[in-house]
Amino acid sequence: MRKLLWACVALIGASALGGIALNRGETINAMWIVVAAVCVYALGYRFYSAWIAARVLTVDDARATPAIRLNNGRDFVPTHRWIVFGHHFAAIAGPGPLIGPTLAAQFGFLPGTLWILVGAVLGGCVQDMTILFLSTRRDGRSLGQMARDELGPIGGYAAIVGTLVIMLILIAVLGLVVVNAMKHSPWATATVFATIPIAVLIGLYLRNIRPGRVLEASLIGLALLLLAVVGGGALNEHETLRTWFDLDGKPLAWFVIAYGFIAAVLPVWLLLAPRDYLSTFLKLGTVLLLAIAVVIMSPEIKMPAVTQFIDGTGPIFGGAIFPFVFITIACGAISGFHALVASGTTPKLIGTESDVRLIGYGSMVLESSVAIMAMIAATLLDPGVFFAINSSPGIVGASAEAAVSTISSWGFPVTVEQMDRLAQDMGESTLFARTGGAPSLAVGMASIFSSAFGSGMLAVWYHFAIMFEAVFILTTLDAGTRVGRFMLQDALGHVWKPLGRTSWYPSVLIASALVVAGWGYFLYIGVVDPNGGINILWPLFGIANQLLAGIALCVATGIIIKQGKLRYAWVTAAPLAWIALITTVATWEKVMSADPRVGFLAAAEQLATKLATGALPPEQAAVAPQLIFNQRLDAALALLLTAILWVVIADTARVSWRVARGLPVLPSSEAPAVPVHAQ
Amino acid sequence: MSFATLRLLPRTLWRFIRALSRDDAYSAYLAHHAATHPDTPPLSAREFYLREQERKWSGVSRCC
Numbered sequence: 001m002r003k004l005l006w007a008c009v010a011l012i013g014a015s016a017l018g019g020i021a022l023n024r025g026e027t028i029n030a031m032w033i034v035v036a037a038v039c040v041y042a043l044g045y046r047f048y049s050a051w052i053a054a055r056v057l058t059v060d061d062a063r064a065t066p067a068i069r070l071n072n073g074r075d076f077v078p079t080h081r082w083i084v085f086g087h088h089f090a091a092i093a094g095p096g097p098l099i100g101p102t103l104a105a106q107f108g109f110l111p112g113t114l115w116i117l118v119g120a121v122l123g124g125c126v127q128d129m130t131i132l133f134l135s136t137r138r139d140g141r142s143l144g145q146m147a148r149d150e151l152g153p154i155g156g157y158a159a160i161v162g163t164l165v166i167m168l169i170l171i172a173v174l175g176l177v178v179v180n181a182m183k184h185s186p187w188a189t190a191t192v193f194a195t196i197p198i199a200v201l202i203g204l205y206l207r208n209i210r211p212g213r214v215l216e217a218s219l220i221g222l223a224l225l226l227l228a229v230v231g232g233g234a235l236n237e238h239e240t241l242r243t244w245f246d247l248d249g250k251p252l253a254w255f256v257i258a259y260g261f262i263a264a265v266l267p268v269w270l271l272l273a274p275r276d277y278l279s280t281f282l283k284l285g286t287v288l289l290l291a292i293a294v295v296i297m298s299p300e301i302k303m304p305a306v307t308q309f310i311d312g313t314g315p316i317f318g319g320a321i322f323p324f325v326f327i328t329i330a331c332g333a334i335s336g337f338h339a340l341v342a343s344g345t346t347p348k349l350i351g352t353e354s355d356v357r358l359i360g361y362g363s364m365v366l367e368s369s370v371a372i373m374a375m376i377a378a379t380l381l382d383p384g385v386f387f388a389i390n391s392s393p394g395i396v397g398a399s400a401e402a403a404v405s406t407i408s409s410w411g412f413p414v415t416v417e418q419m420d421r422l423a424q425d426m427g428e429s430t431l432f433a434r435t436g437g438a439p440s441l442a443v444g445m446a447s448i449f450s451s452a453f454g455s456g457m458l459a460v461w462y463h464f465a466i467m468f469e470a471v472f473i474l475t476t477l478d479a480g481t482r483v484g485r486f487m488l489q490d491a492l493g494h495v496w497k498p499l500g501r502t503s504w505y506p507s508v509l510i511a512s513a514l515v516v517a518g519w520g521y522f523l524y525i526g527v528v529d530p531n532g533g534i535n536i537l538w539p540l541f542g543i544a545n546q547l548l549a550g551i552a553l554c555v556a557t558g559i560i561i562k563q564g565k566l567r568y569a570w571v572t573a574a575p576l577a578w579i580a581l582i583t584t585v586a587t588w589e590k591v592m593s594a595d596p597r598v599g600f601l602a603a604a605e606q607l608a609t610k611l612a613t614g615a616l617p618p619e620q621a622a623v624a625p626q627l628i629f630n631q632r633l634d635a636a637l638a639l640l641l642t643a644i645l646w647v648v649i650a651d652t653a654r655v656s657w658r659v660a661r662g663l664p665v666l667p668s669s670e671a672p673a674v675p676v677h678a679q
Numbered sequence: 680m681s682f683a684t685l686r687l688l689p690r691t692l693w694r695f696i697r698a699l700s701r702d703d704a705y706s707a708y709l710a711h712h713a714a715t716h717p718d719t720p721p722l723s724a725r726e727f728y729l730r731e732q733e734r735k736w737s738g739v740s741r742c743c
Contacts, residue, residue, distance in 0.1 A: 073711025075734060079698070086699045096743035142738075163739075170743050212728035215702040268736040269729055276741065277700075331743050340739040479741040486737065502737075545743070 006046065013039025020110065020305070027300040030376045033113055034294065037372050041365045044121035049129060049361040056560065056568040057133045059353040064674045066139045067350055076140075078351035081358050087349065089363040090280045091341045092128070093287070095174060095473045096331025096545075097371035102437035103538060104328040105378040105386065106314040108306040111325045112375055119326070119333025120368035123575035127549060128338045129360030130556045130572060135343035136350050137670045143343045147555050149669035150562065151651050158648045159551050160487065163340065165641060166544035167484045168515070170337075171260070172522030173537040174473045179252045179527055180436035180534075181466050186245035187427050189252070191232035191463055192470040193245070195275070196259070198224045202274035214277055221278045225471070229464050236427060249527040256477070257520040263478040264485055264512040272478045279472035286468050290373050290445065293452035303379035303386065308410070315391035315407075316435070317535045318597030319589060323582040327542035332371025334575065336548025338364065377444030378437075384414025385422060385431075389440040392532030393433050400432055427459030435532040438469045484515040525630045528623045535597075536634055539590060543583050543641055550579045550645045554652040561656045562665060569656075580649060587642040591635045600638070604631035704731060 016036035020028065053059045067078040079087075104112040135141055141149070144163070148156030182189040202221040206212065235241050247255075263271050312320035317328065331337070342360060350356065378386060387396075387407045396406040400416045407414050423431040426443060434440070442465035449461045486502060488511045493500015499507045526533025553576035560569050593599030596606040604627075610616050611624045658665050697703040705724050712721040722730070 071711075073708050073715070074731065077707070077711075080695075083695065083698045091740055092742045094741065094743040174743070206728065207725060211723075211725040212705045212731075213702065214700045214704075215697060218700065268732045272736055273732045281700075335743065337739075337742045341742050344738050345735070345740055476741055476743060479736065479739075482736060483739050 006043070009039050009042050013043065020113075023305070027302050028305075029298055030294060030301055030380065031298045033109070033301070033372065033376060034298075037113075037117055037369060040117045040121055041369065044125065045357075045361060045365055048121065049125065049357045052126065052129065052571055053133075053354060053357050056565065056571050057130065057356070059133065059356065060673075061352050061354050062675055062677075063353060064676045065136055065347075065350050065353060066671065067348055068676065069671075069674055070139065070348075075345065076348045079349040081351065081355040084346060084349045084351075084355065084359050085363055086284075088341070088346045088359050089366055090283065091345065092335070092338045092363060093283060093367050093370060094331070094476050095177070095469055096335065096337075097367055098374045098441055098469065099177060099437040099538075100329040100331055100542075101371045101375040102378040102441050103316050103390070103534070104325050105303060105375060106307065106309050106316045106390070107321050107325055108310070109301050109303050109375060109379040110305040111310065111321055112329055113372065115325055115329055116333050116368055116371045116375065119329070120364060120371075123549075123578070124332075124334035124338070124368065125361040125364040126571060126575060127334060127336075127552055127556070128342050128364045129356050131339045131552050132342040132347055132350075132360035133353070133356040134556060134559055136347040136353065136356060139671050140345075140347040141343065141669070143339050143552055143555065146343065146559075146669070147551065147648075150555060150666060151558050151648075151655055152666060154651045155551070155555065155558075155648050158644045159548075160491075162336075162544070162548050162551055162641070162644055164484060164487050165637070166337065166541070166548055167480045167487075168518040169522065169537065169541045169544050169637075171477050171480045171484075171519040172526065173534070173541045174476055175253070175256045175260070175519065175523040176526040176533050176537060177436040177438050178470050178473050179249055179256060179523070180434060180532075181438040181442075181470060182247070182252050183249050183434075184246055184430075185428055185466075186242040187232040187236040187459075187463050188466045188470075189245040189247060190235045191228050191467045192474075194228035194231065195225060195278075195467065195471055195474070196271070198228065199271055199275040199278060202278065203270045206274060206277075207269050217274070218277045218281045221274065222281055225278060225282070225467065226464075229460060229467055232463055233427060233459060250524075253520075253524050253527040256523065257516060259474070260477050260481050260520070261512055261516045263474075264481040264516065265508055268482075272475070272482065275471065275478065276475050279475045282468050283472055286465075287370055287373075290377075290448065291369075293448045294373055294376055297448055297452040299376065299380040299448065299451075301376065301379045302381065303383050307383075312595070312598065315387055315395045317538060318595060319539070319586075323586040323589070324539065326578075326582040327539050327546065327586045329371065330542045330545040330549075332368050332374075334546070334549050334579070335367075336545050336550065336552055339548060339552035374441060377441055377448060380447065381440065381444055382412075382414065382418075384408065384412040385419065385443075386440055387412055388414050388419055389431050389434050389443065390437070391433065392435050392530070392535070394531040396433075400430075403432055425458045426462040428462070433532075435534050437534075438466060441469070442466045481512065481515050481519075484518070485511045488515055522630075525626060529627060529630075530620060536600075536631070539586065540634060540638060543586055543590075543638055546579050546583045547641045547645045550576060550583065551648050553579065554648045558652045558655050559668075561659050562668060564659075566656075566660070576649070580645060583642055583645060587638045590638050600631045600635035604628045604635075607631070704728075 016032050020032050067076050070076040101112050144156050144159040147159045202217050205217050310321035396403040404414050442462050445465040446458050446461035450458050553572045556572040594602050596603040607628050705727050
């Protein structure tokens with residue numbers, strides 16, 4: 001009976017995928033994608049994760065987990081698996097799976113969707129579950145520690161450098177997304193600004209009025225946030241007030257930079273912690289709402305399955321489908337960053353080893369389905385509208401007329417009137433060139449929500465979606481800056497002892513300023529770049545995130561081989577090989593390509609020539625030297641990241657070779673087995 | 680599903696929501712403290728909350 005049921009799931013999934021592949025109509029209903037995704041996830045979870053848990057990891061429920069052995073009532077606490085699932089999902093799910101698919105939609109809905117499904121089931125979920133399990137067996141040690149313990153110091157250092165670089169790039173690109181969403185939008189800007197005093201208010205409530213009563217505080221905060229969305233709309237109607245919040249990219253970038261610094265040095269209870277409670281509630285609520293709305297509305301996907309931009313001429317970012325669809329969608333398919341969370345708080349809460357399936361594999365399945373929803377929200381828009389929102393003026397032309405004629409000439413008809421009407425519906429002055437993914441996602445979400453739950457509220461839904469994205473982007477920004485600060489303080493402590501003390505204020509200020517300067521630089525350059533900056537920063541972020549995934553998969557493969565399970569090593573080695581291939585090819589193209597839209601060096605060269613021949617208008621000539629330097633720096637950074645990955649791969653190969661030859665390697669760092677009943 | 684479990688459903692759900700949001704962290708700590716160190720006074724709710732936040736935000740606890 002059971003077998004029959006799963007055979008049905010497989011059959012339905014296969015027919016949904018076949019239906020998508022064979023569809024020759026103008027549009028296709030999103031339910032085909034939803035059904036295909038659900039079936040793929042269900043099969044992956046039921047069979048592949050169970051097989052990995054039983055054969056590759058050999059989970060053993062008779063063995064006491066660190067939560068049981070080291071239970072201290074605080075961080076080590078055996079916790080019900082659905083609750084850990086919720087915590088873990090809230091920790092791994094950020095803005096990444098919403099933005100990546102939106103940008104990758106320029107290739108059409110199919111390439112990104114297939115990569116999200118296949119990448120998650122065979123790569124991302126496997127990585128998350130394996131690292132979670134290995135860390136659980138090692139008392140919740142971090143990825144960096146595991147790399148050092150199992151492979152050697154090289155792997156350990158690589159993990160630390162990789163984490164720091166990814167943090168800086170990630171924060172810069174997310175900051176840029178928020179800036180682009182707020183640029184010349186008084187409603188969005190006022191709402192996002194309002195989230196800060198609201199978070200502080202909730203922080204004070206949680207510390208002074210009713211300490212630790214998270215639920216009631218979050219509900220109050222949520223109500224205030226919704227009020228802020230509506231209030232922003234009222235402010236937008238006011239003649240003078242709206243001009244105060246009608247800001248250019250540069251002042252907004254400085255605001256985000258100042259905010260990041262202040263948030264990193266303030267005590268966590270005041271801003272970071274309450275903001276995180278609010279963003280977690282919003283995140284879970286909105287994801288649930290979006291899923292329900294997609295099913296109720298079952299929208300038609302208007303984007304073609306595959307567009308002509310797979311050849312690398314896409315307006316949102318340059319580069320061909322291989323390897324760039326795999327770099328652009330990191331979170332949602334495979335995200336190395338998850339390995340840091342899976343080797344942090346989560347393993348200390350696991351009560352039974354077999355829970356790693358639900359928590360590691362299952363949470364990533366859910367995250368991946370968020371990416372699928374983002375893809376649906378992006379591709380249900382008219383393709384012409386989608387490209388008009390997401391293309392920067394440097395590509396399609398500065399005026400609205402130029403933009404629509406360029407985009408229409410690609411075969412995606414769109415008119416100025418259509419864009420103006422849409423902007424008016426959304427309560428914005430314009431939706432042209434609102435790059436970064438957030439505005440187009442918000443337009444998509446607003447259309448889904450308003451048609452599923454009643455129309456007429458488009459503008460409110462749009463700004464709700466912008467606020468929702470901004471709130472957890474800012475949380476990632478705070479938390480990331482803080483983690484970067486700790487890592488830097490740790491490193492500086494080796495130079496001069498007092499700098500390593502995390503509570504010494506001068507050290508806190510210096511380290512925070514350095515981290516903020518690091519990402520602030522990339523953010524600022526991204527804002528002044530007439531091509532939009534996302535084009536440069538997002539691929540770098542993708543490469544950095546995949547690098548971290550590569551390191552995590554190296555650690556996992558190394559440990560599996562050391563345990564004498566060479567015949568199962570492909571489970572992590574195959575995704576590792578794929579990651580190594582795509583990051584290497586992507587880096588090669590980003591550095592060496594002669595196309596200035598793809599290659600960093602070619603772009604620098606082109607700009608330098610234009611500057612030398614005086615072909616640039618004065619305002620562009622003023623920033624050109626910075627942009628040229630930045631492109632060269634980006635090339636060096638991409639090379640460094642890929643070099644780190646190959647060093648770790650070589651180190652893993654060295655360890656594996658020694659195992660195969662029977663030579664001594666570092667001993668296993670697994671905690672000794674203690675049976676559950678001995679507790 | 681028997682009537683008894685159905686009757687307990689709201690309470691189970693409420694417990695689940697409290698645990699999910701960590702709303703119950705302090706009462707869980709008090710219970711653990713009473714069981715393991717009954718001779719020492721436990722932290723106050725505020726002290727516990729502040730220390731937990733400090734611990735939670737000292738590592739990577741949020742992702743992209």
